[in-house]
Amino acid sequence: MGTSLPRTTLLLNWYANPYHTPIFVGKALGYYEQAGINLAILETTDPSDVTEIVGTNRVDIGLKAMVHCYAARDRNYPIKSIGTLLDEPPTGLIFLKSSNIKTFADVKGKRIGYVGEFGKIMVDDLAKQAGIASSDYETVRVGMNVADAISRDIVDTGIGIGCFQQVELEHLTGEETGMLRIDELAGLGCCCFCSVLYIVNEKTIAEKPEMLTNFMQATQRATAYTLENPEKAFDILCNKMPRLKTDLYHKIFINSLPYFSRDLKNVARDWNKVGRYAAQLGITPEDHDPENCYTNAFVPEQAYASMPPVSETAQAA
Amino acid sequence: MGTSLPRTTLLLNWYANPYHTPIFVGKALGYYEQAGINLAILETTDPSDVTEIVGTNRVDIGLKAMVHCYAARDRNYPIKSIGTLLDEPPTGLIFLKSSNIKTFADVKGKRIGYVGEFGKIMVDDLAKQAGIASSDYETVRVGMNVADAISRDIVDTGIGIGCFQQVELEHLTGEETGMLRIDELAGLGCCCFCSVLYIVNEKTIAEKPEMLTNFMQATQRATAYTLENPEKAFDILCNKMPRLKTDLYHKIFINSLPYFSRDLKNVARDWNKVGRYAAQLGITPEDHDPENCYTNAFVPEQAYASMPPVSETAQAA
Numbered sequence: 001m002g003t004s005l006p007r008t009t010l011l012l013n014w015y016a017n018p019y020h021t022p023i024f025v026g027k028a029l030g031y032y033e034q035a036g037i038n039l040a041i042l043e044t045t046d047p048s049d050v051t052e053i054v055g056t057n058r059v060d061i062g063l064k065a066m067v068h069c070y071a072a073r074d075r076n077y078p079i080k081s082i083g084t085l086l087d088e089p090p091t092g093l094i095f096l097k098s099s100n101i102k103t104f105a106d107v108k109g110k111r112i113g114y115v116g117e118f119g120k121i122m123v124d125d126l127a128k129q130a131g132i133a134s135s136d137y138e139t140v141r142v143g144m145n146v147a148d149a150i151s152r153d154i155v156d157t158g159i160g161i162g163c164f165q166q167v168e169l170e171h172l173t174g175e176e177t178g179m180l181r182i183d184e185l186a187g188l189g190c191c192c193f194c195s196v197l198y199i200v201n202e203k204t205i206a207e208k209p210e211m212l213t214n215f216m217q218a219t220q221r222a223t224a225y226t227l228e229n230p231e232k233a234f235d236i237l238c239n240k241m242p243r244l245k246t247d248l249y250h251k252i253f254i255n256s257l258p259y260f261s262r263d264l265k266n267v268a269r270d271w272n273k274v275g276r277y278a279a280q281l282g283i284t285p286e287d288h289d290p291e292n293c294y295t296n297a298f299v300p301e302q303a304y305a306s307m308p309p310v311s312e313t314a315q316a317a
Numbered sequence: 318m319g320t321s322l323p324r325t326t327l328l329l330n331w332y333a334n335p336y337h338t339p340i341f342v343g344k345a346l347g348y349y350e351q352a353g354i355n356l357a358i359l360e361t362t363d364p365s366d367v368t369e370i371v372g373t374n375r376v377d378i379g380l381k382a383m384v385h386c387y388a389a390r391d392r393n394y395p396i397k398s399i400g401t402l403l404d405e406p407p408t409g410l411i412f413l414k415s416s417n418i419k420t421f422a423d424v425k426g427k428r429i430g431y432v433g434e435f436g437k438i439m440v441d442d443l444a445k446q447a448g449i450a451s452s453d454y455e456t457v458r459v460g461m462n463v464a465d466a467i468s469r470d471i472v473d474t475g476i477g478i479g480c481f482q483q484v485e486l487e488h489l490t491g492e493e494t495g496m497l498r499i500d501e502l503a504g505l506g507c508c509c510f511c512s513v514l515y516i517v518n519e520k521t522i523a524e525k526p527e528m529l530t531n532f533m534q535a536t537q538r539a540t541a542y543t544l545e546n547p548e549k550a551f552d553i554l555c556n557k558m559p560r561l562k563t564d565l566y567h568k569i570f571i572n573s574l575p576y577f578s579r580d581l582k583n584v585a586r587d588w589n590k591v592g593r594y595a596a597q598l599g600i601t602p603e604d605h606d607p608e609n610c611y612t613n614a615f616v617p618e619q620a621y622a623s624m625p626p627v628s629e630t631a632q633a634a
Contacts, residue, residue, distance in 0.1 A: 043360035
């Protein structure tokens, strides 16, 4: 099964979970193999490690968000997004209703969990905009494990994704939960800063452009399969990763379905918006050029339904 | 927290699980950081990808078994083991007692799960030695997910570790389980071929010898902590990886405790034995030299108790 091909490495943004389903479908159904790619899917135990590992070109492809691309380039890691996996999943401060958090002002005296360094910058900026002194709340780095941290009373609230950590928190505690959406708090008008992107080093773009074209085409085919056959796709994921075969992960999968990008494209409007936000947060310079951060050159122009099967293309190439 | 140091990447042999506890303890308690190492712990979704990724030097350190080192060198991947994590965990064909498998002869007409290509070679060799024709059984590649594969009736039996997959199978099915130990079947007299080793590319040995010394010293310290404070160590693992906080993984942890290598050393006797076995299986040439495959140069000479704290050493370096 393609073991003679050298491996193309893909580093997920966290542990393998339901919103990575299209990638596992593409591998299990042989779409990557038919596109000439022997894909090795790696997980990270710390989301904050991914940018540097892609930035130093130690893996071929990674998953990360827009703000990390801006920050990476500011640190001279030549990272570019080549497409979108998860498009604007609702993100914000999640909490148990019993915590009595109703508006952002209620975080006074509370412990707030954040994912990594930019999450902390965001929380501090939100507080500043809301006129809350930094001495009036505490921040705790919890990675993506905010549901666990709330359920263990390590934090009162923290940043999470609606279709993942909020579902998880409800499941863990059996209590009602709520979310203050960051896009509303920050006046962004969208959750694009949380979109999960396929990122690569510019060196990979220069050296392996055909591989990236084939990768995105196989990924589009796998995404289409996932959207058209959700339950079968989830079964494929679980057969590869049996530890995901639980009610919780099934619920997370169903809740993630609306957010899989259908055309996989980077959205210029979102990059512009997040660029302005990142500049406001001091993560990227004022004179940044969003177009340095992404390219849609590898995303198939046509939707999958009207495309020839990947296998034919791969054979023709 | 050490984020200014470049990351040292470590690729686990599978998903993060209880027998990786010492590595997570070393990271969480700052032992690696004090040794000057900013450790990024990565997981693989396919155990068969690890050898090539270490062999092409895309990660600094990996985890894998002896037979993979022999096979890697035979394929011109310059891999060496620099120490032992898990020492001779009992390994064999696991099954439900209800399957009526009692001796190896009972695999006739059965479906046998194996991990990767060398597992298949081993199963076929065992059958040959036992005079069972290859048409009398079926082999199915199931990776490390043999417990899941048995519980889903994909296979009747398959290769697994006693302290992991056998515990898992019992937990998943609630039935009594059994194991035919491979060491007994193959006349090896030990389960050393299943020991989990810290492996590196020779390039890393040449370029970063101090890092490897510091890594093994911090790892020894973390292993000592794990053995002396098992429940605290398991809590540390679970706080980092909340999805492991289940009765099953706790049981696997307790069952793995006896097999953590205490001195982390490579054992010459085991390498010789596995070398002969690998030659018999055609995985390595008859004239292989086991000493090419490992070095104890980076393992601290003294047991941890009598060593200076890593921090002092790191500061002195």
